[in-house]
Amino acid sequence: MEISKGIEVVDLGLFIVKEKVLVVSDLHIGYEEELNKKGVLMPRFSFKDLVDRLDLMLKEVRPKVIVINGDLKHEFGTISEQEWRDTLKVIDMVSRFGKIVLVKGNHDNILGPIAKKRKVEVVDKFEVDGVCVAHGDSVVETKKKVVIIGHEHPAVMLSEGERKEKVKCFLKGKFKGKELIVMPSMNQVTEGTDVLSEKLLSPYLQKSLGSFEVYVVADKVYDFGKLKNLS
Amino acid sequence: MIRRMNKPHGQADVKKILNPLVEKWFFSRFKEFSLPQLYGVMEIHKRNNILVSAPTGATKTLTGFLSVLNELVDSAEKGILEDKTYCIYISPLKALNYDIEVNLKKPLQEIEEIAGKKLGIRVMTRTGDTTPSEKTKMLKKPPHILITTPESLAIVLSSVKFIDHLRDVQWCIIDEIHALAENKRGVHLSLSVERLGKLSSHMTRVGLSATISPLDDIARFLVGYEGKEERDCKIVDVQFIKDLDLKVLSPLKNLVDVTQDEIHDAMYSLMHKLIQDHKTTLIFTNTRAATERVVDNLKDKYPGHYGSNIGAHHGSLSKEHRFNVEKRLRDGKLKCIVSSTSLELGIDIGYIDLVILLSSPKSVARALQRCGRSGHKLHETAKGRLIVVDRDDLIECSVLLKSAIEKKIDQIHIPTNCLDVLAQQIDGIAIQEKIHIRDLLKLVRGSYCYHDLPKKDFDEVIDYLSGKFASLESRHIYAKIWYDEETGMIGRKGKMGRVIYMTNIGTIPDESFITVKIGEQTIGKLDEGYLEKLKPGDVFVLGGETYKFRFSRGMVAQVSASAGRPPSIPRWVSEMLPLSFDLATNIGKFRRLMSEKFCSGKSKEEIMKFINEYLYVDKNAANSIYEYFNDQFKYATIPSDKRIIVEHYTDDSGKHVIFHSLFGRRVNDCLSRAVAYAISKKEHKDVEMGISDNGFYVRTPSKINVMKAFKMLKSKELRKVLEMAIDQTEVLKRRFRHCASRSLMILRNYMGRKKRVGRQQVSSMILMSAVKRISNDFAILKEARREVLEDLMDVDNAELVLKGVEEGKIKVEEISTTVPSPFAFNLIIQGYADILKMEDRLEFIKRMHEMVLAKISLKEGKKMKKESFDYNKIFEESEKKKEEEKDEEKEKLKMMAWNLKRVPMFAKEEIIKIIDGEKKIREDFVQAVKKYKDEIEKTWPTELKKVVFEYLEKY
Secondary structure, eight states, X not given: XXXXXXXXXXXXXXXXXXXXXXXXXXXXBTHHHHHHHTTBOOOOOXXXXXXXXXXXXXXXXXXXXXXXXXXXXXXXXXXXXXXXXXXXXXXXXXXXXXXEEEEOOTTOTTHHHHHHHHTOEEESEEEETTEEEEOSSSOOOOOOSEEEEOSSOEEEEXXXXXXXXXXXXXXXXXXXXXXXXXXXXXXXXXXXEETTTSOOOOGGGOSOOTXXXXXXXXXXXXXXXXXXXXX | OEEEOOSOOOHHHHXXXXXXXXXXXXXXXXXXOOHHHHHHHXXXXXXXXXXXXXXXXXXXXXXXXXXXXXXXHHHHHHTOOOSSOOEEEEOSOSTXXXXXXXXXXXXXXXXXXXXXXXXXXXXXXXXXXXXXXXXXXXXHSOOXXXXXXXXXXXXXXXXXXXXXXXXXXXXXXXXXXXXXXXXXXXXXXHHHHHHHHHHSTTOEEEEEEOSOSOHHHHHHHHHOEETTEEOOEEEEEOTTOSOEEEEXXXXXXXXXXXXXXXXXXXXXXXXXXXXXTSSXXXXXXXXXXXXXXXXXHHHHHOTTTOSTTEEEEOTTSOHHHXXXXXXXXXXXXXXXXXXXXXXXXXXXXXOOOEXXXXXXXXXXXXXXXXXXXXXXXXXXXXXXXXXXXXXXXXXXXXXXXXXXXXTOOOOOXXXXXXXXXXXXXXXXXXXXXXXXXXXXXXXXXXXXXXXXXXXXXHHHHXXXXXXXXXXXXXXXXXXXXXXXXXXXXXXXXXXXXXXXXHHHOOSOXXXXXXXXXXXXXXXXXXXXXXXXXXXXXXXXXXXXXXXXXXXXXXXXXXXXXXXXXXXXXXXXXXXXXXXOHHHHHHHHHHHHHHHHHHHTTOOHHHHHHHHHHHHOOOHHHHHHHHHHXXXXXXXXXXXXXXXXEEEEEEETTEEEEEEEOOSOXXXXXXXXXXXXXXXXXXXXXXXXXXXXXXXXXXXXSXXXXXXXHHHHOOGGGHHHHHHHHTTTOHHHHHHHHHHHHHTTSXXXXXXXXXXXXXXXXXXXXXXXXXXXXXXXXXXXXXXXXXXIIIIISOHHHHHHHHHHHHTTSSEEEEEEOSSOOHXXXXXXXXXXXXXXXXXXXXXXXXXXXXXXXXXXXXXXXXXXXXXXXXHHHHHXXXXXXXXXXXXXXXXXXXXXXXHOTTOOXXXXXXXXXXXXXXXXXXHHHHHHHHHTHHHHHHHSOHHHHHHHHHXXXXX
């Protein structure tokens, strides 16, 4: 499904058709390990889920370039042997399909060593054609017309009476005259932040989002129209 | 073997066993041995396990201690008192200091005075509040009598050094055992006592209990099993030695055709009169919120009578506050004390000559325990008055009174095979010693609560604890214990294990409360779990008032006053007491007898006479009951314990199917969910239901064959159906968090940090879905389901009801009504609602998508492609939205009013009335506005000024 001219939604990622660039965001490898460190005996499934899902996306579009838009690894601080290995595994797996670009996120203090080890490019923003990809924890300067950010992990709570379901979604709206697309996270453990009721963090999203358009990701993409229709 | 004692020992025989010092002391204080003492003291002396069941104030505690004191004094005199713990006394309450003072320390002191020397008998208390220095002291010089709580006992049992003092314990006394046996604290304790019994193999067990049933099971709970045989225990049943003076009172002659306010006023005037006619009155309410409300209302309505002489006592109040209230009570400074459950247990509260129960206490045992708090001395009469608030309450309380007078006490439910508690205790054992799992299983099955534990369940818990659910490489992260499958031995693993265990021990789940505020003004507290259910705009009840939820930040929820609007969210029921099955059945039986009278055409006089005699109630009450049944009989038909009436009626909100199944909420929870599940499986739609003690209803937008669904249910399959039906419920998620926390899957305290309940809940939801992927039968998940079905609900009795239907012993009949029948009325307005999720997540998303598309196309004036689309509904929705926007305006104004500084409360209330468009405003308010006009002009927000001044000009 085309979310903007020349940009298609592919599961939880975005595909810039002309340049064959696949963008994915907020993988948060090690989320379960982090819970373990906080005293929750969380069994680990998400890494395998993540690899399987990425694999399907990559095979569907066969990109030339893969942009990982920030927060490859969850949380700051120390990294365990396991997390280190998992992170490299993802990099290696994705590399088989094309060139990798890592956009720096707020959780990414380990990018340096990884990039060095696998000789991957690390940037603050990635620009191609008319599009700028940035993590979204701070505003970046760009002349491009379309800005793609992650960071926020957008999701919406669909509710009817007592029944409630939270689902991952893309948001599309305006930011200072540019078109802004907010990507959901690739994190396989949680859905994300309910943009209807929770406080948002990104400086890109500090004004009212009522006129932003919502694209829910389930078995396929569902256009839910403007966010204000949902509240 | 469990045996009842029929005959007490003689005064002289008991006297003979006493050491001269103890004897002299005893008779300096008492004239003779009390009945419980005549039964108990000799048995405890002879090292026989014993359960003493007697009402409060019947000298139970001293019965337990007298033999122990006797032997310790004797040994001390002979100089053979050793440095070890002889007796462990366990009570559910930390607040036992005063009682221990009276029953142990003071007697010891007085005996020493008689002896003219120090005897050196040490009594020490160890609870969560004990300081490290006191603990060190205890380690060096162990107490001869250790006073503790179930939680602290478990800690002591896993501590490296102290355990050496516990290798020759002679007596283990469990006080208030009735309050422990019915929950997981008791299950946990039963395993601790087995562990203690393993250390001190000759230990005598003494249980002290208030009124409870069945005593045989409580005795088994106390003593447990040795292999396949139950250990010996004698039962002393002196539950009814106190005379009872119980009455049901109705505040008004007639409880029909009166407004809520009239009942309310009459109720307070009745309470006031009763309080004034007695010296000290203890009032029990069923919820904490109601406790506060009663105190406030009495003060408000009778300012001359109540001030510093009235107090509230409940679990949410601070420890200092409660101690203070207890002290004032004992000092005779209180005229009236209002409590929820906290004063049910035996803290000495001095002289009470009247107990008032406000509305049904839902079980006979509880009613007797509560009323037993009056007439504290053994031979005084316990005086209790049950004040009823509506006709269902009247019938319930009347049948309860009958059961109490006829000594029919309802049976409690003792939880069994709780896998979460088991996991915690096995972890505690493994920390302490290496043990073969065969011996471990034997120890576990020694507890009454685990006597039938299937080996498979036990193995699954071992698998969980040894991290077998995780892949081999990451197992070290999950394993709590070390387990060698070849040798069958288990033991400690890692250094952190002990600290984690010690800081996360216990079974009482963390619950936290959110402060509810209007602006800066605090309104009350709400359970965090309840808050999760609210979304902005929802109207809910707190402390009898309705409020609209706006938003929450951290631990504060902001609301606005929303008087008069019906709540959109059912009230919180976690605190509500369920009606006991036995009492429910007795009410059903009364309904049946009444139905027979009406059907056989008996006259009003005859039926009135029957009610009067059968229920021991006065004429007014009998009249109200007669009228209620007469209404039901004339309009519809009377349901009973052998006759479930299924009533169909339709209103704007859809089709209701009401089941008149008076079996208590725990059973109706099961039946309703099973029916809803059967329906939803066929229709693939979510089904809404309401549940109360007297029945349940299901509601669906379209016509459905509910009877067919009900008939599909088979008693044999009920449990399976329910396991599926509760799978998506909030209650399972919540209980899973509790179970995960008890089994140390989620640590509340870790690395010196305490995890907030909200965080625990978030982690537990993620955890639950992960655990399901490992196995749908994962031990802790299985336990959460068991807890919901067996402890929270009552699947066993629900099965019995269904079986009755299958065998034709219970008839099911259908009727149709245009307005709900009288018996259905309370059910519809009071039943709490839940929804059974059936629609698949994806289907739900798709349907929501269609609805949104419809909404959009309506706005754009386009025609929908889909024909099934309902324009009317969308139109109504947009109309409703407009209304809500108007309300939003009002809410904003009200917010401003509440936030005004230096404006008295009453004036704020008047402003709210003006905003709501009311025309009657207090004159003094109008005058005040005129007087302070200048200041108002300067300081109030413009919009608010406008509204108030416009109003004043108009009227």
